[in-house]
Amino acid sequence: MSQVSQARRRAAQCSTCAMRHLCMPEGLSAFETEKLEDVISATRPVRRGEALFRTGDTFESLYAIRSGSIKTVVSREDGREQVTGLHLGGDALGLDGIGEGRHMSTAIALEDSSVCIVPYARFERMCRETGSIQRRLHQMMSREIVRETRQLTTLGTLRADERVARLLLDLSARFTRRGYASAEFTLRMTRDDIGSYLGITLETVSRTLSRFQARGLIDTRGKFIRINDFDALRAI
Amino acid sequence: MSQVSQARRRAAQCSTCAMRHLCMPEGLSAFETEKLEDVISATRPVRRGEALFRTGDTFESLYAIRSGSIKTVVSREDGREQVTGLHLGGDALGLDGIGEGRHMSTAIALEDSSVCIVPYARFERMCRETGSIQRRLHQMMSREIVRETRQLTTLGTLRADERVARLLLDLSARFTRRGYASAEFTLRMTRDDIGSYLGITLETVSRTLSRFQARGLIDTRGKFIRINDFDALRAI
DNA sequence: CGGCTTCTTGATCAAGCTCAAGCTTAGTGG
DNA sequence: CCACTAAGCTTGAGCTTGATCAAGAAGCCG
Numbered sequence: 001m002s003q004v005s006q007a008r009r010r011a012a013q014c015s016t017c018a019m020r021h022l023c024m025p026e027g028l029s030a031f032e033t034e035k036l037e038d039v040i041s042a043t044r045p046v047r048r049g050e051a052l053f054r055t056g057d058t059f060e061s062l063y064a065i066r067s068g069s070i071k072t073v074v075s076r077e078d079g080r081e082q083v084t085g086l087h088l089g090g091d092a093l094g095l096d097g098i099g100e101g102r103h104m105s106t107a108i109a110l111e112d113s114s115v116c117i118v119p120y121a122r123f124e125r126m127c128r129e130t131g132s133i134q135r136r137l138h139q140m141m142s143r144e145i146v147r148e149t150r151q152l153t154t155l156g157t158l159r160a161d162e163r164v165a166r167l168l169l170d171l172s173a174r175f176t177r178r179g180y181a182s183a184e185f186t187l188r189m190t191r192d193d194i195g196s197y198l199g200i201t202l203e204t205v206s207r208t209l210s211r212f213q214a215r216g217l218i219d220t221r222g223k224f225i226r227i228n229d230f231d232a233l234r235a236i
Numbered sequence: 237m238s239q240v241s242q243a244r245r246r247a248a249q250c251s252t253c254a255m256r257h258l259c260m261p262e263g264l265s266a267f268e269t270e271k272l273e274d275v276i277s278a279t280r281p282v283r284r285g286e287a288l289f290r291t292g293d294t295f296e297s298l299y300a301i302r303s304g305s306i307k308t309v310v311s312r313e314d315g316r317e318q319v320t321g322l323h324l325g326g327d328a329l330g331l332d333g334i335g336e337g338r339h340m341s342t343a344i345a346l347e348d349s350s351v352c353i354v355p356y357a358r359f360e361r362m363c364r365e366t367g368s369i370q371r372r373l374h375q376m377m378s379r380e381i382v383r384e385t386r387q388l389t390t391l392g393t394l395r396a397d398e399r400v401a402r403l404l405l406d407l408s409a410r411f412t413r414r415g416y417a418s419a420e421f422t423l424r425m426t427r428d429d430i431g432s433y434l435g436i437t438l439e440t441v442s443r444t445l446s447r448f449q450a451r452g453l454i455d456t457r458g459k460f461i462r463i464n465d466f467d468a469l470r471a472i
Numbered sequence: 473c474g475g476c477t478t479c480t481t482g483a484t485c486a487a488g489c490t491c492a493a494g495c496t497t498a499g500t501g502g
Numbered sequence: 503c504c505a506c507t508a509a510g511c512t513t514g515a516g517c518t519t520g521a522t523c524a525a526g527a528a529g530c531c532g
Contacts, residue, residue, distance in 0.1 A: 098378035142334035155391035
């Protein structure tokens, strides 16, 4: 079997990955779809706790999460660390490396995960050939910018309980979009990661969740969460 | 004079704009440069306090700041507002609109400013034709993502005085890159805007600046700032 | 089962917010 | 060009939110 058709077969498995999503909607020809699948050269497993890439690594590929979930973190010289992103199945990863040719963050799997590898040089060339794929890439990057802007407003204006509520609603919406139950999910991050992502301490996360539970807004047992009252969470 | 050559002449005036920066380095042919200048169709003045675009506006163009400075803000339903970006001469604006075809933030001039208008449809087409311009656009978007990630770490991990110090150093670096004095500049934002950008109150901004001055790190008189001790600011 | 990490909860404390008042600067109209 | 007014800035006092420190409970994995 040729290398190319092997790659194509692997890509075809990639049913939930962002690159697939990237090309599915609004009219790609069969020819275009085929080209896109050629460029998704391989998949790669990432174990829980393992890094997909690290700050400073040479940027070569974008990644799309096939399964699992991955956090991105930025560390400061003094050792303080901040979780800057939380990526689920279908999300793209690595866009921060395009600008300087090196990754500007570290991506760590929150559970055993699998990603599609999209060699950037070939992908960029393909964008030039196929307008609809180019448009997808630009949308993807723009949406990442908007997502971060939204996170900026979370960290800039919200109180602790508002931050936690927004995270829960956010995750719920994202799981829903992926076809999972909207009211029940398992947080893969630790309280520490959640706190870092929200700019609060792990104790405050824990206390806030307890308070939400006491008020009947959610049920929580460790990492498992059930949302009972969406409206009340939105109203916080 | 033909419309095209008029546009070209206007673009040629655009000596400091991002699109020019976008195309200057590493080898564009004269032909490519000419094409780029064709696509920069016009410039537009924006008065202090006036909006270049607003949340919800249909996205049609990117903008590059020719002169002046512009803040981007996001408003929440309850009226709370957050400054999410601070853009100086040469910076691009409007990337957040690509994803959904509508602007996701409001851009307001901090002083009388002027921007280059880059109609996006034509620009995207040109990216497809010219790889070096495409690469520039991708770099620009990626760097915006990295910039926001950095701002996330500011809001997520730093104390108030660290935030103010980082802003001052950041502005200094950006002015330096633009060929201005690195130690002296005039803040165009009000204390309120600065506070919103940094996720603190205007009173805390004012107090922090006063404390820096008392310690001899800076001189400040209203919006004018002189940095006396870069190392001390970095060490905060 | 034992040793680890993670989570919860309590008590205390301080950074930064709020409210308030006076001052300075900049913009406007006579 | 000056006077007036509104916007912006500074500083103080007191209070609140969430951080810190601490200790024990609960999961989780080898």
